[in-house]
Amino acid sequence: MAMPRTDPDASADLCSLSIADLVDLIARRDVSPLEMAHASLARYEATEPELNAFISLDRNLVIADAARLETEARRGEFRGPLHGVPIAVKDNIATRGEPMTAGSVVYGGRVPDRDATVVARLRDAGALIFGKTNLPEFGYGPVDSYHYGPTRNPWDLNRYAGGSSMGSGAAVAAGVVPGALGTDTTGSIRNPATWCGVVGLKPSYGLVPLRGVLPFATSLDHVGPLARSAADCARILDVIAGVDPNDPTSEPYPPANYLDGLDRTLNGLRVGVVRQLWDALPEVVAAPLRRATRALRHLGVELVDVEIGWWDEVVEASTVLVDCEAADEHRAVLAMSSSELLPQVKNRLLSGAAAAARDYMRARRIATEFRHQYRRALRGVHLLALPGHERTAPRIDRHGRRLDPSTSLRFTVPLNVVGAPALTMPAAFINNLPISIQLAGAPGSESLLLAVAYAYQQVTSWHNHAPNRKNPKE
Secondary structure, rough: OOOOOOOOOHHHHHHHOOOHHHHHHHHOOOHHHHHHHHHHHHHHHHOOOOOEEEOOOOHHHHHHHHHHHHHHHHOOOOOOOOOEEEEEEOOOEEOOOOOOOOHHHHOOOOOOOOOOOHHHHHHHHHEEEEEEEEEHHHOOOOOOOOOOOEEEEEOEEEEOOOOHHHHHHHHHHHHOOOEEEEEEOOOOOHHHHHHOEEEEEEEEOOOOOOOOOOOOOOOOOOEEEEEEEEHHHHHHHHOOOOOOOOOOOOOOOOOOOOOHHEEEEEEEEEEEEEEEHHHHOHHHHHHHHHHHHHHHHOOOOOEEEEOOHHHHHHHHHHHHHHHHHHHHHHHHHHOOOOOHHOOOHHHHHHHHHHHHHHHHHHHHHHHHHHHHHHHOOOEEEEEEEEOOOOOOOOOEEOOEEHHHHOOOOOOOOHHOOOOOOEEEEEEEEOOOOOEEEEEOOOOOOHHHHHHHHHHHHOOOHHHOOOOOOOOOOO
C-alpha cells in the first residue's frame, strides 16, 4: 500500500496530541487510525536517523495494522481504550513477526513468533504497535558503545538521551509516538524520561508481567510506560498491568483503575522529602527543583523530611546483584558468542560470572536491610519525593561516548531493589534542558503516585514543553 502525502503541519498537530485526545478523536471518527499512522510515520521520517530512536520499523506492517484498526473503527468496533494509538516498544520486548535484537548482534536474527504479554495486552486494547526502539546491548548500560548507534536527545542532538530505554524516551519526546514501553532495572525508564522531558513510570515489581521480555537481572527488572503526561501513563498502565498466570514473576496486586483514580483529593497527604538526596544536589539543579516542589504544597500536600538508612550501601550492592544476575541470564552467550559482544558488556558479564558467592550474599543482605529501612521511612508518610537526577543530560560525541562525568544510579536503583513504584516527571528546565522530580511509594501504590503526578501537572506546565517537533535538526 503506497503511503499518501501528508500535510506536515497536520501531522505535527496530530503528533502533539495526548493519548486521551487521540482516543476521543478516533472514537468520534474525526481522525482515523490510518491518518494517525501516517502522521507518526511522517514524524519518524523527519526525526530519523538524526535521533536514531529506533532499531527497526516496518512501515508496511504499521500501515497494514492501522488499516485493520480503521476498518474496525468504521464498523463501530473498538477493541479497547487505546484503539488506533501508536505505541513504540523497546527492542528487548517481543513483538511477533518483528526482529528482537535487544541491541545486540548476537540476537540480530531472532524473530519471535508470539508477543510478550504486555504487547499482547496493548494489541487487545487496540494499540498500533509502532516499531522497536533503540537500546544498548541487552539494556546493559549506560555504556559508551553501541551496536546500533546512540540515540540522541531531542532537546540537543549533542546530548545523551538516557539509560537503556533511550529510544523510547526520545521517540515520545520528539512526538513520533504519544507513548512507549521501556524496561527499568537500574533506572532505565526514569533516566531517559528525566533527560528527554517526559513522564516515566517504573511500576511495582510483578505488577506488569515480564514474560516475553529478555531478562537482564530478573529480580530487579520492570516494564513500564513512558508518555508525555501522568494521565497517559495511567491509561497505558491500565492496559498492561495484571497477573499473568504463566509468568513466575507476576504478583497478584489488588485490582485498580489507574485512570479513574487520578482525581482523588490530596488534602492531608504526607510526602516524605528524602533529605540526603536533596542536600547532595548541586545548587544549579536544587534551586529550580525546590521551586517546582512548592506546587505540591499548594495542592494540600504536607512535605516532611525523611532519612532512609543504607541508601548508598544498596547502590553499591546493586552493582553486584545486577552483574551476577546478568551473567547467569546470559551464560550461554558468554559461552558461545562472547566474541560478538561489545567489550564493556563482555567485561561486565565476566565480572559477574567470576564474583565470589560471599560478595553476592553480602549484597543480598544489604538489600534485605535496605528494604526494612525503606518500609520504616514510609510509616509516617504516604509517598516519597526525591530528585529525578543530579544533572541535565550529559554531552556526547558523535559516537555516543559521554563527554561529561559518568552518571550516578543513586537516584534510581534503590527503588528497583525494593520493587517500589517510582515515577519521574518534568519539573524545571536549565538552559533549555529538562530536569525532573521523582515520586515513589510502597509496592502497589501506583494509583496514589499517578494521582499526585496528575494533580501536579494540572497546576504546572513543564510537561507541555516540547523540543522543536518539526525537525530536531533546526
